[in-house]
Each structure stands twice: as C-alpha cells, then as structure tokens.
Amino acid sequence: MSWIQPxxxxxxxxxxxxxxxxxNDERLPLDNPDAIERxxxxxxxxxxxxxxxxxxxxxxxxxxxxxxxxxxxxxxQHPTYGRTVLLIRDxxxxxxxxxxxxxxxxxxxxxxGYWWDGTAWHRPGQxxxxxxxxxxxxxxxxxxxVTAADLLTHPGEPGNARIMKIADFTALDEPLPHWRDHLAxxxxxxxxxxxxxxxxxxxxxxxELQPARLVDRTGLAQIAGLAPDxxxxxxxxxxxxxxxxxxxxxxxxxxxxxxxxxxxxxRRVHGPQTLLSxxxxxxxxxxxxxxADHNRLTKIIxxxxxxxxxxxxxxxxxxxxxxxxxxxxQLAWWPAVALSDDTNGxxxxxxxRTTLVEAVVGGLAEDVERAGKKNRAGxxxxxxxxxxxxxxxxxxxxxxxxxxxxxGEICLLAxxxxxxxxxxxxxxxxxxxxxxxxxDGETVDALLDLALPPSAKRAEDR
Numbered sequence: 001m002s003w004i005q006p007x008x009x010x011x012x013x014x015x016x017x018x019x020x021x022x023x024n025d026e027r028l029p030l031d032n033p034d035a036i037e038r039x040x041x042x043x044x045x046x047x048x049x050x051x052x053x054x055x056x057x058x059x060x061x062x063x064x065x066x067x068x069x070x071x072x073x074x075x076x077q078h079p080t081y082g083r084t085v086l087l088i089r090d091x092x093x094x095x096x097x098x099x100x101x102x103x104x105x106x107x108x109x110x111x112x113g114y115w116w117d118g119t120a121w122h123r124p125g126q127x128x129x130x131x132x133x134x135x136x137x138x139x140x141x142x143x144x145x146v147t148a149a150d151l152l153t154h155p156g157e158p159g160n161a162r163i164m165k166i167a168d169f170t171a172l173d174e175p176l177p178h179w180r181d182h183l184a185x186x187x188x189x190x191x192x193x194x195x196x197x198x199x200x201x202x203x204x205x206x207x208e209l210q211p212a213r214l215v216d217r218t219g220l221a222q223i224a225g226l227a228p229d230x231x232x233x234x235x236x237x238x239x240x241x242x243x244x245x246x247x248x249x250x251x252x253x254x255x256x257x258x259x260x261x262x263x264x265x266x267r268r269v270h271g272p273q274t275l276l277s278x279x280x281x282x283x284x285x286x287x288x289x290x291x292a293d294h295n296r297l298t299k300i301i302x303x304x305x306x307x308x309x310x311x312x313x314x315x316x317x318x319x320x321x322x323x324x325x326x327x328x329x330q331l332a333w334w335p336a337v338a339l340s341d342d343t344n345g346x347x348x349x350x351x352x353r354t355t356l357v358e359a360v361v362g363g364l365a366e367d368v369e370r371a372g373k374k375n376r377a378g379x380x381x382x383x384x385x386x387x388x389x390x391x392x393x394x395x396x397x398x399x400x401x402x403x404x405x406x407x408g409e410i411c412l413l414a415x416x417x418x419x420x421x422x423x424x425x426x427x428x429x430x431x432x433x434x435x436x437x438x439x440d441g442e443t444v445d446a447l448l449d450l451a452l453p454p455s456a457k458r459a460e461d462r
Contacts, residue, residue, distance in 0.1 A: 003109070003112060003113045003124070003243040004095055004096045005088075006086040006087060006088050007020065007071065007087050007088060008020050008021050008022065008086070008164070008169065008171070009022050009023070009086065009087070010023060010025035010028065010073065010075075010085025010087065011025050011026075011085075011163055011189055012025055012028075012083070012085055012191075012194075013025075013083065013084055013085035014082035014083050014084065014194070014199075014200050015081075015082070015084050015108055015200055015201045015202065016148075016183065016200075016202060017086070017110070018179060018202060018203050019176055019179050020176065021164050021176055022161075022163050022164065022182060022185070023165070023166055024166065025085055027166075028073055028075070028085070030075060030077075030083060030085065033051040033060075033075070034051060036051060036061035036073070037051040037061055037062070039063040039066065040064035040065075040066065041063070043066065046064070046069055047063075047066065048062070048063070048064050048072075048090075048093060049061075049062060049063040050062045050063075050097060052097075052101050054078075054100075054101065056079075057078075058076070058077045058079045060074070060076050060077070060101055061073075061074075061075045061077075062093050062096075064090055064093075065087070065090075065166055067167045068166050068167060068168075069090060070089065071087050071088065071171075072087070072088055072089070072090045072092075072093045073085065073087060073088075074086045074087075074088050074093065074096050074100075076100055078118065081118050081195075081199070081201075082199070084108065087166075103125075105117075105134075105135065105137070106118075106122065108201055110203055111204070111209055111245045111246070111255075112242070112244050112245045112246070112254075113125070114140065114204060114209075116145070116201060116204070120139050120140075120143070121139065121143040121204045121206070122137050122138055122139055123138045123139075123140055123255075123257055124243060124258060124261075126242060126261040126262050126264075126265050127261050127264050127268070127454055128265065128408075128453075129408075129422075129453040129454045130404065130405065130407075130408020130409065130411065130453045131411035131415055131422035131425075131456055132412070132415075133412060136454040136455070138257070140204065141207070141208065141257075142206055142207055143204050143206045144204065144205045144206065145201055145203075146202050146203040146204060147197065147198050147199065147200055147201060148183065148187060148197040148200040149196075149197040149198035149200070150198075150202075151183060151202060152180075152183065152184060152187060154180070155180075156178070156180035156181035156182070156184035156185075157181045158181060158184040158185035158188050159181075160178060161178075161182040161184070162185070163185065163189070208255040208256060208257050209245060209255055211246070211253075213256060214245060214253035214255055214256075215253065215255075216250065216252070217251060219254075219256075220254055220259045220262070220263075223259040223260055223263050224262065224267075225263070226266075234251075234252075241262070242254055242258050242262040245258065267450055268404055268451065270401075271446075271450035272396070272400040272403045272451055273287070273400045275400065275447055275450065276288045276289075276396065276397055276400035276443075276447070277400070278291040278292070279291070280294060280333075281294070281295070281298065281329040281333075282333075287398050287399065287400055288397050289397030289398035290336055290337065290339075290398055292397070293339050293398075294332050294333055296332075296336075297328075297331075297335050298325070298328045298329045298331075299328070301328035301331045301332050302324050302325050302327075302328035302329075305327055305328060306324050339398075349398070349399060353395060353399075353402065353405075353406055355391075356388065356391055356395060356406065357406065357409050357410055359391075360384055360410050360429075361410060361414055361417065361418070363382070364381060364418055364420060364428075365417070366382075367381050368418050368419075379420065381420075381425075383428070383431060383435060383436075384428065384432035386435075389435075389436040390436070390438075392437070393437050396447070403450075403451040404451040404452075404453075406451075407426075407451050407452050407453070407456070408453050410425060410429070411425045411426065411453050411455070411456045422453055422455040422456040423455065423456055423457070423458060426448070426457055426458075429448065430445070430448050433448070
C-alpha cells in the first residue's frame, strides 16, 4: 500500500485533512468527472488526466493543475459519503489512483496510512494476504471517528484564516498552526445541500495513537526481534520501513500495532529462509536443501579422491595441498548450486513451482467434483498425495523464501477457481505436511505460521 501525503484540501471537500491549507477549487467541475479528466488529458506535454467508475458506485477523477504543474487535483466521489477533494504532488497521481480504484483500502487516509472505508478504521496495509491478492485488513481497536461537528463545538476564528489560490501555491513544510480557524472558514463556505458537518470525517482517535504509546526506532526493532542496526537504513532504506504515524525532532514514531504488523510481514518475508537454512562447509548460511545437495556431492567426490584405484585418480587428478574433503567441497559446490539454480540449472525451479500449484489445486478440484456428484453440501478435502508432498519438500528446502508465494498462489486459485475458503486449504496443507513431509512437526508449524496467507490461518494460529 502506498502512502500519499496530500499538500492541500480543496475548498469543496467534505472530508478535510487536518493541518493542511484550503485552496479555492472553483475551476474544478466537480459534478463532471469526464470534464476533470479533460482538463489535463492530451492538453500538452507533462499534463495528465484520468477518470474511472468505482465498483460500488461513485467515481474518481484526476488532473494535473494547469496553472501550477507541480501539483494535481484528486477527486473521490462516494454515493453515500460525499466527495474528497485533495491537492497532491503531480508525481503521486498514479499511486493514489491505484489505491482509490483497486486498493480496497478505503478512501480516507490519516496518521501514516490508517484508512477509513465508510464503516470502520483500519491500520495501514502491511501484511500481504496472497489468497486475496491484497493486504490483510486489520481494524483499529476502540477507534473513534472525529467529525467536523466535533471539532467545531469549540468554534475557531474564521477571520484569522484564508483560502489560498492555486497559481502561487507552494506546499508547506509544517502543518498549519491554529488549523481550527481554517476549518471554521471552510465550514462557513459550505453551500446549501452539502454534506452535514456531523458526517464530514476529519480524523480518528484511538488509544494506540496516543503520543505516549508510540515507539521509536529502538522500539520498532525490539518488537521485530532485531538489533537496531539490522533495521533498514533510515536514509537509504526508508521505503522498507513502515510509514511513521508522526515525525518528531528525535525521529519517526510508530504505533505499536503498526510496528507489530511490520514485524509480522518482515518475518513472513525473511523467516522461511532463516528457518530452513543450514551452515555450508564454508561457514555460510544457505538453504538447507542446497547444503544437503552440496554435502552429498562432496561425499561422492571425496570418496573418489580417497580411492587410489578409482578411474578418476588414475586419469591424473592431483589433490595438491588440500585434503580430499576440502577438494571435494570445492568441486561439489557449483554442481550443487546448478541443481536448483533456475536461471540455468538442472531443475527448472519456477516451472516446478507452477506444476506444484497445479497439482495441489487439481487434487482439490477432484474433491469438489466428487462432492458435487454426491450432492454433498460441504466439500471434504482429501490429503495431498505423498509424491506431491515430497516435491513440496524439495522445493521449500531449496527455495524457502518463495514458500509464501507458493502457498499464497495455491490458496488464491483454490478460492477463485473452486470457491474454497483459504482457511480450509491452509488446514489441508498443514495436515498433509504433518503426514508426509520430511520436516519435523515443529518446523512444519513454524513454516506455515510464517508462510500461509492470514486468511488461511485459524484464529488460534494468528
């Protein structure tokens, strides 16, 4: 999920972003999305416009601001919750267009990506659920929606505020002081028939967002079980960190639930590789399957080197200053890598992954078809075939980092093609691996806890 920071509110927006100035948006034809699109589309180099209908009704429209091309207008029209009018940086148009049109993560964003969909507030999307090709939606506990009416129970002074003009606008570095005065001026500018103030959403309040409960970089590292130095570099790897809920003079601050979600996704990305790693003959960490292949080839070559009567020795191979074991380890390494190197290896790993997905989903399809023929209300999923589990083992031991994608694709196709719940498919994977995997039960559970999509886990496993 991207996090777009708008730079100003349109004066006719129903849901102003706190701290941002208001800009006169009279030039925008807010009742005509096609006209908004035409304002920028095909009007000259560096200009762009776009409009799209939304699945549940309403529309979105975007256009470069022709009088100030560093910025663009973004309009979200909801059939029930009114309109949102934002001024954003021109380069952010495509990201916000994607979030509003395809993101399934609401349309109002506050506090570093907390989002509202008209019914509830959710935390920023971080934990990927591949069974739904989206982020796992996680509601905010004890969230309270703050409306314009709430804030204006203690009225501001509209005479102390002003509406800015787009032609000479420059984004502010800091939030506007005394923003309640600007909100009061906005409220006084509302037209007849506009959304009532008690339905104009401004912000949210929640215990997890209280300043005293936010964590710094050290706290984020502790929650993730990492050393602070192992976090992405704040200068060069900032995009790999969660978007902070606030910035302070001492640095970014995150809510604890956001930090936990980030830590969960970090473990899901890096955990399988760590869980299924082993130490090579050279003292490095590599996938367990690769190390096993290397050790096996090392032994074969070592046995040949130790046998004075072997044809290879008689052909003139010299052991030099190294021991047979050291020579064998050197000779065996690259053949072992070649076994599972998908770019030019003996085994086409990507093709194997696709075959595994189709094999598992094909077995599920047989179960669904069988239930249909017997007119059963529910589908009983049989165990995955032992040979398929054996290949699953081979793959995840050599490509542990690809395990979340593998399991996610299985759950996705089972849901889309066959109408099966990801949770039932996750149960089947767990049961079948416990039955026939060469991995011990504890490792199987740890791997599935890391690699299954959130929707494929039982509540007690989350």
